[in-house]
Amino acid sequence: MDVFARLESEVRGYCRGWPAVFTTAKGSYITDENGKTFLDFFAGAGTLNYGHNNPDLKRRLMEYLEGDAIVHSLDMYTTAKRDFLERFNEIVLAPRDLDYKVQFPGPAGNHSVEAALKLARKYTGRETIVSFTNAFHGMTLGALAVTGNSMKRTGAGVPLGHGVAMPYDNYLDGRTPDFLLFETMLDDSGSGLDKPAAVIVETVQGEGGINVASADWLRHLSDLCKRHDILLIVDDVQMGCGRTGPFFSFEDAGIKPDIVCLSKSLSGYGLPFAVTLMRPELDVWEPGEHNGTFRGFNPAFVTATAALEDFWTGEGMEKQTLAKGEQIERALNEIALEHAGAVDTVRGRGLVWGMVMRDPEMASKVCAEAFQRGLLMETSGPESEVVKLLPPLTVTEAELDQGLAIIAEAMRAVRTPVTA
Template sequence: MKPPEAVRPVVVGRSESQGEYPHERLESQVRSYCRSFPAVFDKAEGCRLYDVDGREYLDFFAGAGALNYGHNAPRISRAMVDYVRGNGVMHSLDMATRAKEAFLSKFESVILRPRKLDYRLQFVGPTGTNGIEAALKLARMVKKRRNVIAFTNSYHGLTAGSLAVTAGESYRNEYYDSAADVTFMPYDGFLGDDVNTVDYARKLILGKSTGVDQPAAIVVETIQAEGGVNVASAAWLRSLDELCRDCGALLIVDDIQVGCGRTGEFFSFELPGIAPDIVVLSKSISGSGQPMSIVLLKPHLDEWEPGQHTSTFRGNNLAFITATTALEYWESPLFSAEIHGRGEHLAAMLEQLCTSFPDLETRVRGRGMLFGVEIANAAIAQSTSRAAFRRGLLIELCGPEDNVLKVLPPIVTETDDLTAGVRILQQSIAEVAGMTPTREI
């Protein structure tokens, strides 16, 4: 997202002699979220953040999806503290450790086996973009093809390979971005609700003399969070999976932001009932905000030679500890239903929000605990994000026009807090649009 206009925070730590805050003086201009949310944060618990002045904020941002279980979930924090106090191994590259063995066993028993999924796990560098890089590299190596199909409004990361399959205009630059060996196709709904864009892609990929090289892989987000909370239908995803089988391409699902329970199920692709060839997980896989990224690959694709794709920080044992603990949530058959219940409540509140401003062109879309509130007037959307922050709510913008408020609270947020956050949104829209809601939330 393009950050909203910065508002100077009132915080401790400012240099009186230089008239600047340390991060303004020392940190690169590339910094972003500290401009959107201008405060110095100090503590956090559950769905709340507190700044150095003691001000409380509701968090509808959740670390851009890295904090699905909230800030400092008690059971996760206890496991982390106990591990550190016990002098547990912190860094191990890809050597075997008790922490890694425990995570692998828990992931197999709680996530893979109940879903009848058969994947090998590859630990890569600490962030999602590292997982995308590994997935693209492996697909090209296995299929012995160069081309990759990606989609309009996609976001997969900002290192060279992942940026090449990212469509977001604000991230691309002709001087450092190369779209060679990548073909972009229209995402579900991009050409209108009455156009099946998989059929369009099928004609270009399987037809003769279309100018589209046979792809090694098709990489897709089941919900384009950064792209505007665009939700692909289950039927569209199943058609895409079928296209991959027909053209011999691997299906790569980027579940970095919308996986790990965000949609109500652990994987976002469970609803359409597909089993991708490769899955990339990061953000909330650690359960704690600890850096961690993994690639799931079907066993027959595991053609890596030992050491062929490495990373110094692929053995973050503290992340293994917190990830193993987070998986305990999924041992309960009720957990998924609870997420769906909260999501239904949130959806109802957001629909009520939009209908309370009949003169404002708005639209709600999403699934599980991820929603986008699109406001046709981008200036109002952007001002609403800033006004919400002043009222104590963190919520970011997304979409190509930065006119979609991305509602991304922790998936464990209670309904009273969800209602309180939407109430702040309503008050913020009323303030910036100069409108009185027909019904207060």
Template sequence: MDIFERRESQVRGYCRAYPTVFASAQNARLVDEKGRSYIDFFAGAGVLNFGHNNPRMKTALVDYINNDGVAHSLDMYTAAKARFLERFEEVVLEPRGMPHRLQFTGPTGTNAVEAALKLARKVTGRKTIVAFTDGFHGMTLGSLACTGNGLHRAAAGVSLDHVLRVPFDGYLGEGVDTLEALRRALRDPSSGLTPPAAFILETVQAEGGVNVASEQWLHRVQQLAHEHGSLLIVDDIQVSGGRTGGYFSFDGMGLDPDLICLAKGIGGYGTAMAVLLIKPEHDQWAPGEHTGTFRGQGLSFVAGTEALSYFEDPAFSEEVCRKGERTDERLRAMVEKHAGRDFALRSKGMIHGLDLGDGALASAVSKHAFEGGLIVAPCGPGGRVMKVIAPLTIPDGDLEQGLSILEQAVDTAVSA
């Protein structure tokens, strides 16, 4: 591991929690250079919804490369991009009656968020974005201004402006309407607030500690946004692509976001791609006005097209719900086992947050889990929430074994 310490920047993070060199991976398993196998409950922070080296995608990718398919194309037309767009229309947009267009941005999530913020400001001619406590939207300056995490914000080195921070659903305790103060202020011409360009939110705050917004609250945000001519941006980067059961995390809720940010899992194989979905009336970009080199990634189009086929089989979503419920059951048993500790559990589909209430304890759990052969990472304020996001394709045996390792890790950390 000398080379990493000698030459890789201090900024490296996850590798410090999992100090080994990984050499290969298959579905929900990672294997290190010494041949030790680990169950993956982290899945590339939500990238690997279909597991490592998904065989369907691997075959499609190898065929594409062997046929000299175009690997990179800026934003020129390619057959692979056409196929992806056609399938996205057929599988995702048309069944939901969504008129949205796709803007391919630079390949990471923050690129899609930056495009959304810039477009909302252009369309409305306003500056302010409403963002929520514990929200996570990326590390570039516009997205970072919307992100809550103090460590990340402090690294900006410049002021992070034009964002109004509002408490997320549940932040002020159960039953408190966190939007009331803003609602009143926006209706009061003497409040000092002017209407924002947009509201940006995650329906499930993943990095923020797995905070699940209620459907009613989401509708209230949408109503407030539209009452004041603001756009609703849903950042679905971590929890779309089947993570909560449907394609979008808000499927079946009757929400109608103006802009939707997608990244992580949309490229299928870990091949990077980010997309901004735009309602046609807001697609007011001039040609080439917002650009980026890596917007035409042939391998991501090919693997991403294959990923879409999973959503044509209703059994896939049923499986996600079944495994999610089973995980929930086992995590709930851990909460009950340590009843005196005030642990809490928050879940939706196959994203779960076991809130241990203490960052040091969560860090110890992560360490013991790693020693036991499980990759699982803390998130949330002070890193106190164990986030369980296994690949959606994880076999039952690995899921059960991983949960047993986690249970043992919690027991060990608690009794230390």
């Protein structure tokens, strides 16, 4: 593996925790060049909700490519784009009574966020964006300005302005009422807070440590935004496409954001794809005012349409995800009980879960032990103190049992190290 050390930038990250060269992947498993197979509880950081190389999506993709169909088209009209727009509206938007225009801002989640922030400022004529403690919205400058992690913000190399952070749900452990600080500053002309163009929020903070906002908190946030004429942006890049159960993570709260950011598992196959959804009256863009070379990647339109048709034409996916989430929660609570002195809490929704360690270093050690036993997991949280589980939504109950057993073994290994 010395070629990577010699030629690849020091910025590489995940490979340092998983020192293997991977070659093939299928479903919930990924295999390295030595033939060792790993159960994948990482799922491309939430990009592979339907597993690796789903056979139906692969078939649809191969048929499309073998027909010499359009691959790259910027924002030209194509049959693949038309099919996606029609099916996305029929399967996702219309049944949820969501009236959104669809913008293709570029291939990744940060492109969706940047477009959302830019549009909110253009529409309102204001500059300030309110985000929340421990938020993560991407690594480009606009997204970093509304991200909480100090290490990532420092990497920008320039001042990050026009963003203000407010306490996320339960950030102050219930010591003050929700939005007391935010509402007080909005109402006080001497607070120094300029009236925001928008608020951007994750319903579950993945990178921030699996912090789960309650439905009640989200409803209060939506109401606050409406009363103060502030746009509400939900960043559903990682938690959308069914990760928390329903297709959109905000559905349980019964809210309708003004703007929604989607990416990661939207293509269904791991292909780069992002959209920014907006209420029709917000669509004040001039033609070409926000553009990009790779905002018309037709193979992603094809697999995204196939994923919608295969997984979202009924309620089965949501119910299965919630049931599997309960399976994970039970097992993690048992592990937490066995290691009560080491585990602070267990939290999550659907198929995103975190086990919070009292000693932040222990989370990385647990993930390392799990890797040695054939399981891929990452850490999250401001101090990397959370063992994060992000399996594919298509993971089987047996595969979950296998992975959860490995986590239990890894915890015991870390807690009772072998001595000479």
